[in-house]
Amino acid sequence: MHVSRLVFAVLAWLFVGLVVLQVFYAGMGLLGGQGMRQHIEFGYLVAMFPLLVLIAAAVSRLGRLAWWTAGLLVLAQVQTILPWFAEDAPFVAALHPVNALLLFWGGLTIARRATTLARERVEPAPEPSQPQPTAT
């Protein structure tokens, strides 16, 4: 098992967990009567977390999956920016929950793929073949 891939998978699942927790905080703010402060403050942590996942993906040399993780990082940054449009362009700000859905789905897809990769067996490198003795 690749240790770096295992770390990547753990971080990817942790991100999914953070997104779910963040959605719960949104629910607490909207229906729990606790205001949105916790959701907003925790949001900045969630937004930066994909950077860690991306570093793990880069260390693991995961190619396409690393690009997907980079996309997730971009989406996470967009997510923090969207509410800023609430007054000037509320229809743009309204994409905030849709983007949250994308973050959840994207995170889940990456985490599941990362788990599959982490479980793959590492094939030992083939030993160099012995030179055949030449007949004299």
Next chain:
Amino acid sequence: MPAAPPRPPERMPGTDLAPLAQRAFVVVAWVLVACLVIQFFLVGLDIFEAIGESELHRDFAYLYGWLTPILVLLAMAAGLPRRVLLLTVALLALYAIQTYLPTIADALPGLAALHAINALLVFWLAVQVARSVPWIPELGGTVDR
């Protein structure tokens, strides 16, 4: 001796209209997924008061909510595998819980806050249901992903 190919999941007994019902199931399942994405956008419109104080999100939920019991009926009519039928029933149950949760916001706000997480679950399950059935009934069985 070569290993026997895996058998497709056993189908439940369906009606004569099973192929038609299966196609209808696939269409309705993906329409539901689309409605859920729209629903997330409507939440945003309501939260950020894009069109004043409205209850678009709530009204829209009652508009497309009947798709979930229809999916259960179509799954039975198409004789889809038991696993798909159970997923569809679970989707109906989660959707019912989803509509109930906001009604307890005053009494149990912590529980009502699960409305947002349950929305993710409903969406995830709806996609699983939609992807689990092939469009062409002749192929039989379900697509395991």
